[in-house]
Amino acid sequence: MCFVQKQVESRECKERSILPILQKAGSELCDLLYSTCQDLEMNMFLRTRAVQELYQRDSWLYRIMPLVCHKPFEPLHEGHLTHRWDEVEPDPNQMRWKPFEIPKASQNKLDFVSGTERKPSRTATACSFISSISTVPQQGKLLITTEFGKMLVEPNEICVIQQGMRFSVEVFGETRGYILEVYGAHFELPDLGPIGANGLANPRDFLVPVAWYEDRKIAGGYTVISKYQGKLFAAQQDFSPFNVVAWHGNYTPYKYHLGNFMVINSVAFDHADPSIFTVLTAKSTRPGVAIADFVIFPPRWGVANNTFRPPYYHRNCMSEFMGLIKGHYEAKEEGFQPGGASLHSMMTPHGPDADCFEKASKAKLEPERVAEGTMAFMFESSLSMAVTEWGLKTSNRLDKNYYKCWEPLKSHFNPNCK
Numbered sequence: 001m002c003f004v005q006k007q008v009e010s011r012e013c014k015e016r017s018i019l020p021i022l023q024k025a026g027s028e029l030c031d032l033l034y035s036t037c038q039d040l041e042m043n044m045f046l047r048t049r050a051v052q053e054l055y056q057r058d059s060w061l062y063r064i065m066p067l068v069c070h071k072p073f074e075p076l077h078e079g080h081l082t083h084r085w086d087e088v089e090p091d092p093n094q095m096r097w098k099p100f101e102i103p104k105a106s107q108n109k110l111d112f113v114s115g116t117e118r119k120p121s122r123t124a125t126a127c128s129f130i131s132s133i134s135t136v137p138q139q140g141k142l143l144i145t146t147e148f149g150k151m152l153v154e155p156n157e158i159c160v161i162q163q164g165m166r167f168s169v170e171v172f173g174e175t176r177g178y179i180l181e182v183y184g185a186h187f188e189l190p191d192l193g194p195i196g197a198n199g200l201a202n203p204r205d206f207l208v209p210v211a212w213y214e215d216r217k218i219a220g221g222y223t224v225i226s227k228y229q230g231k232l233f234a235a236q237q238d239f240s241p242f243n244v245v246a247w248h249g250n251y252t253p254y255k256y257h258l259g260n261f262m263v264i265n266s267v268a269f270d271h272a273d274p275s276i277f278t279v280l281t282a283k284s285t286r287p288g289v290a291i292a293d294f295v296i297f298p299p300r301w302g303v304a305n306n307t308f309r310p311p312y313y314h315r316n317c318m319s320e321f322m323g324l325i326k327g328h329y330e331a332k333e334e335g336f337q338p339g340g341a342s343l344h345s346m347m348t349p350h351g352p353d354a355d356c357f358e359k360a361s362k363a364k365l366e367p368e369r370v371a372e373g374t375m376a377f378m379f380e381s382s383l384s385m386a387v388t389e390w391g392l393k394t395s396n397r398l399d400k401n402y403y404k405c406w407e408p409l410k411s412h413f414n415p416n417c418k
């Protein structure tokens with residue numbers, strides 16, 4: 001059986017044969033998906049913080065056949081994915097994209113990995129990445145089969161598939177969404193600090209699949225796509241990778257409905273940093289600095305007095321990539337649409353468009369519902385984000401007039417104003 005090991009910072013992830021346990025479990029063959037993450041703990045599904053600190057994250061998977069039986073991995077054409085972050089020149093400007101177009105399927109089906117047409121011979125595909133990915137469907141639902149079981153993920157839900165987990169995605173018609181892939185850290189709940197025992201995303205609302213397996217041969221076999229050192233590889237095997245009859249452990253995929261988020265915000269005056277809306281964070285090794293935060297702007301009450309309530313104008317040491325699942329975003333009623341995106345890179349100034357500024361400056365400050373029926377989100381990172389050639393050019397969705405939304409802003413400064 002194979003033994004694969006890749007060192008990522010202080011983390012280690014390996015798959016190995018487990019003969020002693022295998023005998024103990026009385027199972028014929030099983031694989032172990034094992035990840036020690038002493039300093040990057042998540043353990044979202046353990047009920048208490050005390051328990052959380054006691055355990056590393058790992059799972060035992062009991063398989064019909066071990067994954068080691070496959071043909072050699074061959075390099076795979078990457079489609080729109082890229083691992084070349086210098087293919088275009090850096091661009092510090094504010095960027096906004098119109099809703100990304102959903103590629104039209106002809107007779108052939110479209111592939112989740114490339115978003116392009118896939119060969120009909122590829123009868124089943126499973127992916128496995130060297131990092132955690134967080135999936136945010138915006139239109140259409142995803143039926144995600146993982147080695148741990150199945151998850152139906154609908155818009156306003158998110159799911160996280162962790163490093164090394166094999167999965168495949170089924171869609172039911174036109175489907176679009178956002179994916180964040182994080183290297184070198186796992187997502188975890190943010191520390192609640194003075195918030196105390198409960199609030200924001202509560203552990204009880206995270207759902208984990210139950211074991212599901214298939215034991216069948218199909219014509220053409222199964223293709224497993226793996227991302228390795230930034231590149232895609234594919235291998236053939238004649239049995240389904242979803243052959244786990246039982247599992248236990250705490251290293252699992254999971255999903256979460258954003259409607260369960262317990263929103264905390266200013267109830268007196270001033271505008272809280274949107275980090276107060278953090279659902280999940282992937283910490284860096286620097287305390288308080290995230291590789292990635294997943295932040296939402298959920299429906300809530302706005303009650304702050306003597307306060308400009310929409311987002312303030314600001315520059316941020318983090319890069320902010322935003323998407324819209326449904327509705328409107330309060331700082332930009334027009335222009336930022338569901339299925340579109342914006343990127344405000346680190347220290348690039350941004351804030352509400354001129355319309356929003358004028359309206360909010362004159363608004364009577366009474367309690368009001370904010371963002372009703374909407375869901376915007378932000379992937380926020382302490383790292384700089386490079387935009388791909390596809391994002392800047394090929395997709396043809398970049399809104400070249402974005403900067404104009406701030407041009408009508410005028411000075412209201414009046415030193416004599418009381």
Ligand SMILES: O=C(O)Cc1cc(O)ccc1O
Nearest residue numbers: 273274310311312320331350
């Ligand atoms: O830029 C944005 O729209 C996101 C955002 C919202 C907010 O209320 C405060 C800061 C911030 O970055």
Ligand SMILES: [Fe+2]
Nearest residue numbers: 316320344350
């Ligand atoms: Fe911002």
